[in-house]
Amino acid sequence: NAGVMQNPRHLVRRRGQEARLRCSPMKGHSHVYWYRQLPEEGLKFMVYLQKENIIDESGMPKERFSAEFPKEGPSILRIQQVVRGDSAAYFCASSLRLGVDTEAFFGQGTRLTVV
């Protein structure tokens, strides 16, 4: 049973380009969470999705960032017109259900560098 798969592991983009980060949850998991981690910092919650629905996007910047989790295929975190401040590690986690006693499994992350 493969774990949470994120790709690419490393992504370099020039300012103004678009970045697309992919996350395939563990088999059978329908809950996906995206987090951002700056160097020497903790993980900041961005968005929580269930299949085809955004449940909580309170941590997502209002502009340039979007996320989706289609019925088929991976969850996508999309950053348009990237700026240097978007450089960070982006982690995806998945779980079987939400809440107490539910372990969230993390992927290895995508390290985005904006040059």
Added chain:
Amino acid sequence: GESVGLHLPTLSVQEGDNSIINCAYSNSASDYFIWYKQESGKGPQFIIDIRSNMDKRQGQRVTVLLNKTVKHLSLQIAATQPGDSAVYFCAEIPLGVAGTALIFGKGTTLSVSS
């Protein structure tokens, strides 16, 4: 601001010593807490969890203690090994907040020397 935080950013111990990593949280309604370990270049890895109706839970070489009176959480690692070197995060899920994911603190870096 952060609702979950750590007392110390770094902790250095000798191999074989016991380690104690602390965490303070501010949301008294939080119902569930997890400790994660993150090695360099990797994603967080679940270590142990505890519910708010418990004050202690033990795993293999690890123990989590929860003091709800002072809103304090600690992770104890017995006989610390070099492989335990990593950043440790505490995380919480606030009670009754639908659709809320884990909220993380900033982390404590544990360095184990041989």
